[in-house]
Amino acid sequence: MPEDLAAESAEFGGAERDESKALDAVMAERHRLLSLAFRMMGTLADAEDVVQETYVRWYRLEPEKREEITAPAAWLIRVASRISLDLLGSARARRETYVGQWLPEPVPADLFADTAGTPPNSSHLATDPLERVTLDDSVSMALLTVLESMTPAERVTFVLHDVFGVSFDEIAGVVGRSAAATRQLATSARRHVRRGRRAQVSPRQHDEVVRAFRDATVGGGIEDLLRVLAPDVELRVDGGGFVNAAPRVVRGSDRVARWFMGVMRKQPALRLERRDTADGLGYIVQNEGRRYGMVTFGVGGECVTNVWLMLNPMKLTNWSLD
Structure with missing residues (x-):
């Protein structure tokens, strides 16, 4: 060459x-x-x-x-x-x-x-x-x-x-x-x-409160759930038109507690499986073995102050049941 x-x-x-x-x-x-x-x-x-x-x-x-x-x-x-x-x-x-x-x-x-x-x-x-x-x-x-x-x-x-x-x-x-x-x-x-933003809590405290919420929702009664909810707690649910969901913000501990108890009563097959989210401990919601939703929480002091429930399947692609 x-x-x-x-x-x-x-x-x-x-x-x-x-x-x-x-x-x-x-x-x-x-x-x-x-x-x-x-x-x-x-x-x-x-x-x-x-x-x-x-x-x-x-x-x-x-x-x-x-x-x-x-x-x-x-x-x-x-x-x-x-x-x-x-x-x-x-x-x-x-x-x-x-x-x-x-x-x-x-x-x-x-x-x-x-x-x-x-x-x-x-x-x-x-x-x-x-x-x-x-x-x-x-x-x-x-x-x-x-x-x-x-x-x-x-x-x-x-x-x-x-x-x-x-x-x-x-x-x-x-x-x-x-x-x-x-x-x-x-x-x-x-x-x-x-x-x-409310007063920040430690990750450990956040997760303890969230676990108490899960225990009250799954195996407790409405009084147990009311104890872990802040009086002015807010629940927001995103169904995206794919799933029936609360159309407006649910405010107040009594209304939020009754909403969750009503859902669990109507759908007894729902299961909550823990996941680590950007907010701390959260739960993937299963319904008869299928991915149904994802719930994350805001915590202030010793109570849940915000509940964010994602049911829109288009926004659940990063969550699996494994």
Whole structure:
């Protein structure tokens, strides 16, 4: 083989290897992007759509444009955030016509473990710890329901800054605001979080209260259940139009207790099997050996303060009976 041809072949092979490495690096960000998009959108199906569209935009770039991007991971996060911002408006419109109550999707405790924090090639995590909300449970139902009360811009800003550590200067380019206005969005979002959260309890206390709820529901009486429910407890049920469910929020310990006792009386084959959720101990609901639903809990003090019951089969795909 002539020397020039051999050199050309070696150069081509090197370029091909470099391109393969670059592709591997970009694809390695997929789980992290899914984690980001889930926090933005609240369901895995919507998050998958965001991630897919993000990669479509990456591959549509001219090779020269891709080579100019020095931090592909940061580029992917910015683009996924812009797509999420655009989709959140239409998602809200869809939820106005949703059959019954809409809830975010409950997910296993470890589904997005170790995906938050400072993105690669980013040096702008807030230095003042008071500027950040502690988010050990940043995919919990407790927080995701609070995120639903935010405007799309607040939600995107909160997730990017307080969960993923992106600077306000970069977020400003995503939401189309100044850095100062973006800081205000974050402040407003944190107010939502603080208003929506009760005093935190330890994981151990949370699980003890939840076990007491299960024991009272399955083998106890209404008085036993009333003792474990906060007076102002709220029950939300998402059936998605697939399953008969409470069309509105059930409020108050007496109403919630009677609702659960009524369900157990009408469907004696129901079984509760423990699962570790992002909120702590929860239960998958079985009906005659089939997956029927997933129930997760908010706990304050020694009582259940919130019950989230997911019956929509489209939001139960991450839960199996095994």
